[in-house]
Amino acid sequence: MDRRHFVKNSALAICSVATISPTYLVARRSAEQMPPWLLEMVTRNDTSIESLRKFQVKDTDSPDLGGLRDGFDILNPHSTSAMVQCGAAGLFSPSSKYYKSTDLLASVNLAVLYLIKTQHSDGTIDLLSTNFHSTPDTGFLVKRLAMAYMLMEKSGTPGVDKVLANLKTFLLKCGEALSVGGIHTPNHRWVVSAALTRLNELWPNPKYVNRIEQWLGERIDMDADGQYNEKSTFIYSSLTDRLLITIAKGMKKPGLLDNVRKNLNMTMYYVHPNGEVVTDASGRQDKAVVGTLENYYYPYRYLAIKDKNPQYAAMCRMIEKTAGPKTGAFIDYFLTDPSLWVELSAEKPFPVSYVKTFANSGLVRIRRDNRDSTLIANNPVWFTFMKGNAVLQGLRFASSFFGKGQFQSEKIVRNGDTWELTQKLDGPYFQPYPKESLPNDGDWEKMPRTYRPQSEVQLLETKVRIKETAEGMEVEVTTRGTERVPAALELIFRPGGELKGVVKIENTKDSWLLKEGTGTYRFNDDTISFGPGTALHKNIALRGALPPMEAPTVFLTGFTPFKHVIRFS
Structure with a gap:
C-alpha cells in the first residue's frame, strides 16, 4: 500500500505501482515468456482498467474531462493517476486485451491532461483529504507515473509519443517541486528521493541528485531491531523497503539494501500463523489493523533472487498462498524487471x-x-x-x-x-x-x-x-x-x-x-x-x-x- 488511493472501486487498488532503473527495460518479450503468476497479474490489471474507465469523466464539454472521482465523489489526481498507471501496464503487456490499444491510449491521455490541469504552478498536487500543495504526495504520484512513462515508451502503441510528451510536461514540473519542497513524516524523505531517482533515470539532472543526497544525508531511520521510525508494519515499513531498493539501484548505492535486509529479517518474526502481519506497535494509521503481507512481496522476491536467500524465498511462497491476488498491486515492478520472472530458489523455512x-x-x-x-x-x-x-x-x-x-x-x-x-x-x-x-x-x-x-x-x-x-x-x-x-x-x-x-x-x-x-x-x-x-x-x-x-x-x-x-x- 504505497498511499491511500481514494478510488471508487476497491479493485482499483492493484494499480499502485513502482519503478526501477531503465537498464532493466529490455526488448519486448512475448506473453509466452512471462511466468503464469505475472500473466495472472496482467489479467487482474485488465479488470481494473475496465472499472477505471467507467468512472472517468468523458463529457468533452466538462471542465473535469479525463478526471476520476474517489469514493466520496471528489475528482482528484490520485484516482486519475490510477488510469495512467494501470493503462500503461495494459498497453505494455502482450497478453492484455488492451495491448497497444489506441482507444485505451486516448483515455490515458485524457487522464494526463487532467493531471496537468490540476497541477499547481509550483509543480505540486493536492491530497484532498488532508495535504495541499504537497511535495510528498506529488512524490507518491511521480514514483508511479515515471514507471508508467517507461512502460508506454516501450509499448510501441501508435500515437504514444503525444501522450508521452504530455506526461513528460507533468513530470518535469513535478521535479521542480520535488527538488525544493518539504515533507511531513520520516518515510516522505524516501518517497521524494525515490521519485527524484526515477526522474533522474529518465532525464538526468544534477538538481535531482543533489536533493536526493541531501535527504540521504539524514541517514536511514532504523533502530537496532531492524524497524523504521514509524513502526508501521502493514503500510510504511514495506513502502520504505521498496523505496530504498529503488534508490539503491538508481543511485548505485547498494549499501541501502542492508537496511531492507534488516527489516525483512525482523518481519519474519512478525508473521501470525494465518499469514497476517503483527501491527500492534505501529505509530501510524495501520495500528492494530488486520493486514496480510502482500506489500512485502516485491522486496522479499527481489532479495531472494539477488541474494539467493532461501528464507526470503519461503516468505514469498507463504505470501503467494495467503495474499496472492493482492500482490498484483505491484505489477509494474515485475513487468519492468524480467530478472524477477525466474523461479525462486529452494526454500529454507522461516522461523515459526x-x-x-x-x-x-x-x-x-x-x-x-x-x-x-x-x-x-x-x-x-x-x-x-x-x-x-x-x-x-x-x-x-x-x-x-x-x-x-x-x-x-x-x-x-x-x-x-x-x-x-x-x-x-x-x-x-x-x-x-x-x-x-x-x-x-x-x-x-x-x-x-x-x-x-x-x-x-x-x-x-x-x-x-x-x-x-x-x-x-x-x-x-x-x-x-x-x-x-x-x-x-x-x-x-x-x-x-x-x-x-x-x-x-x-x-x-x-x-x-x-x-x-x-x-x-x-x-x-x-x-x-x-x-x-x-x-x-x-x-x-x-x-x-x-x-x-x-x-x-x-x-x-x-x-x-x-x-x-x-x-x-
Missing part, C-alpha cells in the same frame, strides 16, 4: 517457533507453529493470542479507580519464564489552598492543585504476569492497594466466530460474561479455549475505561484486591 523481544518497539513475540502471542507495552491492549484463524484480538484490564484505571504498562520486564507488566496509580484528595496564596476573586482556576496539600491518598498497583504453558499461554492479573474497586478483564475476539460457555450481558450488542469454567471461541476449524471465569458484577462500563470495541467481548469481573489467572489454549 521462537521467543523474540523487540525492545525498541516495546513488543515481545512468542510463536509455536500454529499459535502465537504478542505482548505490547504502552498500549491498552497488551496481549493477543492466535491459534490458526481463531483470534483473540486483545486483552484489556480496567478498574474504576478515580476514572483513570485503564491498565497499560510502560515496559515489559522478563523475569525467568515470566513477563511482567506493571502500572502504579494514585488517587489523592486535596486540602485547602495555602492562605497566603489565595486569589482575591475566588477564581478556582487560579488555585492549581499542584499547590494544594494532599491527603487520604489512595494507591493501586496492578501487575500482569504472562508465561507460556505446554498448551498455550497463562495470564495472571493481580492488584494491591485500595480495596472494593470494581474491575473488569476484557477478552476481545475477532468478529465472525462462535462463542460457547459464556452468558450474554443484557442490553448489549456483543458483550458476554464468563462466570465460571472454560469458554471457547471457534472460527472455522480453529478453536481457542479460555478460562476459568469469574463474574462478581455486571458493570462493564467502568468510569475512565475505554469504551467496548466493536467485536465479541467476554468479561471477567471482580473487585480489588483482584487476583485471577486465566489460561488460553
